[in-house]
Amino acid sequence: MAVYQSQAVAFAQYATAQVAYHEQALALHELDGTGCCRFCGRAWPCDEARHSRRMVDHFSQWALIDEPAPTSGLVRTYLKGCRP
Numbered sequence: 001m002a003v004y005q006s007q008a009v010a011f012a013q014y015a016t017a018q019v020a021y022h023e024q025a026l027a028l029h030e031l032d033g034t035g036c037c038r039f040c041g042r043a044w045p046c047d048e049a050r051h052s053r054r055m056v057d058h059f060s061q062w063a064l065i066d067e068p069a070p071t072s073g074l075v076r077t078y079l080k081g082c083r084p
């Protein structure tokens with residue numbers, strides 16, 4: 001049981017790191033004034049932004065902190081566009 005619990009903590013730490021990493025990627029791949037990604041220049045949301053958004057959604061289930069980063073205003077905009 002103790003081994004199981006420590007694995008759960010380790011996975012929560014991994015999930016937390018994944019969320020932090022992908023929130024940083026989302027902050028880079030933000031919408032510019034022309035409808036393109038500010039970082040890679042492709043139509044926004046670019047592949048990286050979509051992938052990172054999915055990863056944040058996925059790993060937030062287990063992350064130790066699930067509050068969006070202060071810089072993630074674009075994330076909320078993106079989420080609104082995807083919800084029915």
Ligand SMILES: [Zn+2]
Nearest residue numbers: 029037040046
């Ligand atoms: Zn991009």
